[in-house]
Amino acid sequence: MEKTKELQKIESQFETFQILNEDGEVVNKKAMPKLSDEQLKELMKRMVYTRIWDQRAISLNRQGRLGFYAPVAGQEASMIGTQFALEKQDWILPGYRDIPQIVFHGVPLEQAFLWSRGHLAGGQMPEGVNVMMPQIIIGAQITQTAGVAMGLKRKNKDAVAITYTGDGGASQGDFYEGMNFAGAYNVPAIFVVQNNRFAISVPVEKQSAAKTIAQKAVAAGIHGVQVDGMDILAVLAMTEEARKRALEGNGPTLIETLTYRYGPHTMAGDDPTRYRTSDLDDEWEKKDPLVRFRKFLEGKNLWSEEEENEVVEQAKEDIKEAIKKADAAPKQKVTDLIDLMFEDQPHNLVEQMEDYKAKESK
Amino acid sequence: MAQMTMIQAITDALRVELKNNEDVLVFGEDVGQNGGVFRATEGLQKEFGEERVFDTPLAESGIGGLAVGLGVTGFRPVMEIQFFGFVFEVFDAIAAQMARMRYRSGGVYSSPVTIRSPFGGGVKTPELHADSLEGLMAQTPGVKVVIPSTPYDAKGLLISAIRDNDPVVYLEHMKLYRSFRGEVPEGEYTIPLGKADIKREGKDISIITYGAMVHSSLKAAEELAKEGIEAEVIDLMTISPLDMETIIASVEKTNRAIVVQEAQKQAGIAANVVAEINDRAILSLEAPVLRVTSPDTVYPFASAEDVWLPSYKDIVEKAKQVIEF
Numbered sequence: 087m088e089k090t091k092e093l094q095k096i097e098s099q100f101e102t103f104q105i106l107n108e109d110g111e112v113v114n115k116k117a118m119p120k121l122s123d124e125q126l127k128e129l130m131k132r133m134v135y136t137r138i139w140d141q142r143a144i145s146l147n148r149q150g151r152l153g154f155y156a157p158v159a160g161q162e163a164s165m166i167g168t169q170f171a172l173e174k175q176d177w178i179l180p181g182y183r184d185i186p187q188i189v190f191h192g193v194p195l196e197q198a199f200l201w202s203r204g205h206l207a208g209g210q211m212p213e214g215v216n217v218m219m220p221q222i223i224i225g226a227q228i229t230q231t232a233g234v235a236m237g238l239k240r241k242n243k244d245a246v247a248i249t250y251t252g253d254g255g256a257s258q259g260d261f262y263e264g265m266n267f268a269g270a271y272n273v274p275a276i277f278v279v280q281n282n283r284f285a286i287s288v289p290v291e292k293q294s295a296a297k298t299i300a301q302k303a304v305a306a307g308i309h310g311v312q313v314d315g316m317d318i319l320a321v322l323a324m325t326e327e328a329r330k331r332a333l334e335g336n337g338p339t340l341i342e343t344l345t346y347r348y349g350p351h352t353m354a355g356d357d358p359t360r361y362r363t364s365d366l367d368d369e370w371e372k373k374d375p376l377v378r379f380r381k382f383l384e385g386k387n388l389w390s391e392e393e394e395n396e397v398v399e400q401a402k403e404d405i406k407e408a409i410k411k412a413d414a415a416p417k418q419k420v421t422d423l424i425d426l427m428f429e430d431q432p433h434n435l436v437e438q439m440e441d442y443k444a445k446e447s448k
Numbered sequence: 449m450a451q452m453t454m455i456q457a458i459t460d461a462l463r464v465e466l467k468n469n470e471d472v473l474v475f476g477e478d479v480g481q482n483g484g485v486f487r488a489t490e491g492l493q494k495e496f497g498e499e500r501v502f503d504t505p506l507a508e509s510g511i512g513g514l515a516v517g518l519g520v521t522g523f524r525p526v527m528e529i530q531f532f533g534f535v536f537e538v539f540d541a542i543a544a545q546m547a548r549m550r551y552r553s554g555g556v557y558s559s560p561v562t563i564r565s566p567f568g569g570g571v572k573t574p575e576l577h578a579d580s581l582e583g584l585m586a587q588t589p590g591v592k593v594v595i596p597s598t599p600y601d602a603k604g605l606l607i608s609a610i611r612d613n614d615p616v617v618y619l620e621h622m623k624l625y626r627s628f629r630g631e632v633p634e635g636e637y638t639i640p641l642g643k644a645d646i647k648r649e650g651k652d653i654s655i656i657t658y659g660a661m662v663h664s665s666l667k668a669a670e671e672l673a674k675e676g677i678e679a680e681v682i683d684l685m686t687i688s689p690l691d692m693e694t695i696i697a698s699v700e701k702t703n704r705a706i707v708v709q710e711a712q713k714q715a716g717i718a719a720n721v722v723a724e725i726n727d728r729a730i731l732s733l734e735a736p737v738l739r740v741t742s743p744d745t746v747y748p749f750a751s752a753e754d755v756w757l758p759s760y761k762d763i764v765e766k767a768k769q770v771i772e773f
Contacts, residue, residue, distance in 0.1 A: 177521075206551065206554045207554055208554075209552045209553045209554050209556070210553060210554030210555070210556050211553065211556050211557075218520070218557075219552045219553055223540055223544055223545075226513065226540055226541070226544065226545055228513070229509055229510050229512065229513020229514065229516075229517075229541070230513045230514075230516045230517040230520075230545070231513075231517060232510065232513060232514055232517060233513055233514040233515060233516055233517015233518045233519070233520075233521070234517035234518075234520060234521055235517070236514065236517065236518060236521075237517060237518045237520070237521025237522060237523055238521060240499070240521075240523070241521065241522060247517070259507075259509065260509055260510075260513065263505075263507045263509055263510035263513070264510065264513060266505055266507070266510065267504070267505055267507070267510045267513075267514055270505050423551060426550050426551040426554065426555055427550065427551065427589060427590055428550070428590070428592075428614045429550075429558070429612075429613045429614055432592070432642055432689030433642070433689060433691075433692060433693070434689050434690070434692075435689075
């Protein structure tokens with residue numbers, strides 16, 4: 087396809103925003119988010135923690151002890167960076183891969199594991215933790231985000247709603263509908279697309295003729311930005327800016343983070359060697375968010391091997407504990423399910439409740 | 449008491465609940481300034497302001513998602529799908545999202561959403577505007593499905609639907625919007641969801657039906673009465689869940705029944721009613737329970753509607769078949 091000059095001009099405006107290059111050097115000093123040394127270290131801790139958690143989760147899954155799991159390694163900067171920009175009162179509407187964000191927003195680790203196992207306690211968000219259950223239908227969370235953001239604005243909550251999807255999700259009609267509604271009503275929403283280059287197996291080049299996903303914001307009349315998704319400082323800075331913009335009444339933002347998932351789509355039999363080359367894997371691993379940020383922190387004398395080991399040990403310990411707690415969760419019963427269909431049970435479920443109570447007491 | 453059409457009763461119910469609860473929000477395509485394509489929301493934006501009664505962009509899935517999000521942040525959304533033939537665009541939001549909200553969140557969140565929509569046939573719409581898709585909704589666990597047949601019922605049921613803390617699909621038969629007036633009390637009153645209403649008492653046969661077919665069935669009952677057959681007409685009003693108590697009590701009295709629906713025959717509400725009667729009252733029956741439905745085709749273009757839709761004559765004929773069995 088030969089694109090018109092007009093179109094090329096529009097598409098060329100969506101340049102990748104970066105603060106740290108692959109060598110951990112600051113290339114955009116004036117955009118640096120204002121963070122204390124402790125906060126900078128916290129970002130690193132969370133990324134290391136998430137990497138270890140991911141490795142353990144994969145291993146637990148292979149042992150048949152976890153259930154559904156969508157690996158996150160490679161996407162830590164996109165996930166941790168966006169969540170770090172939020173305040174407690176903000177709402178997260180995650181997709182099924184976005185478990186680190188909701189855990190750092192207050193969902194206990196054992197609950198995340200219960201969600202993986204398909205236990206109803208997995209969706210029972212604790213009081214004051216403004217998180218929706220991880221969405222399975224690609225795009226459904228995006229239209230809901232417009233609604234949550236409208237609700238927050240109407241209740242004067244000084245909070246935003248942030249949602250996540252991937253490059254594949256950006257092809258859904260709901261992706262446009264959600265952004266368009268949020269823009270039309272000027273509600274405080276942030277739409278994050280973690281463009282990890284593959285929707286299961288389909289490469290992003292086959293998803294759309296658009297050069298960037300960020301430019302899709304233009305159609306909805308909202309701000310759009312493409313960020314180096316392996317650069318946690320860039321991701322954080324753009325999310326902070328989006329949050330501020332939203333709360334000042336200047337509209338929603340679409341943030342496209344360029345990233346890569348090192349692992350398979352999920353642990354349910356996906357084999358990335360069918361659709362990706364190891365050259366491409368190598369190319370992206372050179373951009374690794376942890377390596378890059380570690381170099382940056384080491385340059386400031388803020389990170390040591392000991393500190394890293396401490397986080398690794400802490401993560402392993404927490405996961406062990408969380409799995410123990412998840413194992414202790416009560417077994418699922420059909421009567422629990424029946425009980426949760428309606429506030430007041432209609433007669434057909436009352437009858438079926440009796441049947442299952444009898445069955446379960448045998 | 450005021451005499452109102454069904455559409456006026458619906459507007460009145462919305463007004464009552466907008467006044468009653470500031471978390472009630474009414475939205476959809478053209479519901480604001482225009483008052484809805486059928487004028488169901490006539491004057492409401494003017495009375496309650498653009499914050500409470502508002503137009504949406506033209507996207508049904510977006511409307512559904514908006515309702516889900518508003519529901520979990522403390523609002524009571526009353527969303528309109530302009531014609532129920534467009535429900536496919538928003539099916540995920542209703543069946544996969546709202547209907548499962550309570551379970552998926554382990555009871556933390558709910559979807560107190562009312563989904564209002566005109567449906568049914570016989571008013572010569574363009575294609576895909578008329579249909580009887582209520583069976584799709586009734587087969588969806590987690591939603592209630594309500595279909596009024598009179599102005600009085602329409603108001604009381606809609607107020608109940610809005611107050612319900614679970615999603616309720618509230619379907620308004622287009623043919624009934626302005627076809628007659630009925631007495632409607634002022635102010636608030638509710639009719640419980642999940643309860644049927646006996647619209648005509650009789651001892652010889654039960655005609656179980658809902659929506660516009662209630663009126664065809666009442667006309668059929670009049671015809672049957674001329675021949676000495678006293679038919680009892682039961683208006684289901686809520687098709688999910690079914691009021692089996694009322695149905696069974698009637699069947700045990702009359703020992704004969706037919707089920708009438710405007711929708712196609714296969715896997716419909718009527719089939720479900722027949723199965724429930726078989727489960728619970730087969731020994732009371734003197735004859736098989738038969739169905740009056742439209743055929744298992746897609747909904748026809750406007751000029752074929754009249755010959756496609758079940759008529760009161762079909763009901764009379766089927767009732768006699770059961771009586772003479």
